[in-house]
Amino acid sequence: xxxxxxxxxxxxxxxxxxxxxxxxxxxxxxxxxxxxxxxxxxxxxxxxxxxxxxxxxxxxxxxxxxxxxxxxxxxxxxxx
Amino acid sequence: xxxxxxxxxxxxxxxxxxxxxxxxxxxxxxxxxxxxxxxxxxxxxxxxxxxxxxxxxxxxxxxxxxxxxxxxxxxxxxxxxxxxxxxxxxxxxxxxxxxxxxxxxxxxxxxxxxxxxxxxxxxxxxxxxxxxxxxxxxxxxxxxxxxxxxxxxxxxxxxxxxxxxxx
Numbered sequence: 001x002x003x004x005x006x007x008x009x010x011x012x013x014x015x016x017x018x019x020x021x022x023x024x025x026x027x028x029x030x031x032x033x034x035x036x037x038x039x040x041x042x043x044x045x046x047x048x049x050x051x052x053x054x055x056x057x058x059x060x061x062x063x064x065x066x067x068x069x070x071x072x073x074x075x076x077x078x079x080x
Numbered sequence: 081x082x083x084x085x086x087x088x089x090x091x092x093x094x095x096x097x098x099x100x101x102x103x104x105x106x107x108x109x110x111x112x113x114x115x116x117x118x119x120x121x122x123x124x125x126x127x128x129x130x131x132x133x134x135x136x137x138x139x140x141x142x143x144x145x146x147x148x149x150x151x152x153x154x155x156x157x158x159x160x161x162x163x164x165x166x167x168x169x170x171x172x173x174x175x176x177x178x179x180x181x182x183x184x185x186x187x188x189x190x191x192x193x194x195x196x197x198x199x200x201x202x203x204x205x206x207x208x209x210x211x212x213x214x215x216x217x218x219x220x221x222x223x224x225x226x227x228x229x230x231x232x233x234x235x236x237x238x239x240x241x242x243x244x245x246x247x
Contacts, residue, residue: 001109004116011123018130024226025247030127030134037127044120048113055110 001051004044011040140164142244147182148172150238156198160185163231163242170231171196171203172240175214180240182231183217189224203228 018033147161147170159172161182169185173196183203185193192207202220203212210222217228232244 001113001116004113004120008116008120008123011120015123015126015130018127020225022130022134027134027137030131034124034127034131037124041117041120041124044117048117051113052110 004047007040007044011037014040140245142242144234144241144243146239147233147242148180148240150235150240158196161242164245169193170242172231172233173203173214175201180233180235181214182233182242183212183228184231184245186228187224188219188226188228189222194228 014033014037018029018037021029021033142164145163147163148159153159153172153174155174155176157174161170161172162168163170163182170182171185171194172180172182174180183194187194187205187207187210189205189208189210192205194203194205194210194212196202196214197204200211202214203217204210205212205222205224208223210224211220212218212224212228213220217230219225219227226247229245229247231242232246234241234243
C-alpha cells in the first residue's frame, strides 16, 4: 500500500507538471507524461491485484476467521 | 413499567438497526488500496485529457492590428489594448525613445491584471506581488511560474501593429 501511495504521489506531480507545461504552450510534454502516467497506473493496478491474490491465499490457508463485529468471515470451501 | 415486555434498556431502533457506527466507518487496508488505485486511474485519465487537448488544439489565428501611433504615448507611458480578441487585454509600454514592448495583461498566476511600475521598471501584479521583467516578460519574483505572453510588434510608418503572440 505504501508503494502504491508513493507511485500515486509521483502521478499527481506528473499531472500537475503536464498541465503546467500545456498551459505554457509546450505541447511536446503531453505524450511522454501520458505514457509514463499509464505505466504508473498499470504498476499500481498490478500491485493491487497481487496483494489481493496473496491476501486471498493467506485467508484460505488460515481457515474461518471472525471480523471486528463478530460476523463470520470464513471463505466458503468447496466440498469434495 | 415495561409496556412492551422488552428486557433490554436500549431503544428499539438500536436493537433493530444493529449496525455500529464505528464498524460502518471502519476502512480496511484493502479498501484504502482500492481507493488509491482508483485515484491513480483518475490521474492517468487527466494526463490522457491533456494529451487529447494538445493533439486537437488548433493554432490560434493572430490578425495584424494597429494598436497605437508611434508618438502617442510618452517614454515610460503605457497604453491598454485588446489582442487578439476583445476579451484578451494587453499592455503596451514605451520603454525608450524607439522601444516598445507589449504583453498580455493577464497574470499567469491567477489572471489578475498586471500594471507597469515605472520606478521599478517592471510589470507588477497587485494581487500576490508577482513581478515580471519588462524586457522579456520573465518572472522576477512571486508565485507566477510562467512568463507573460508577449505581443509581437511591428512598426509601419507611424503606426505600431500587433502581429502575433509568443507564449
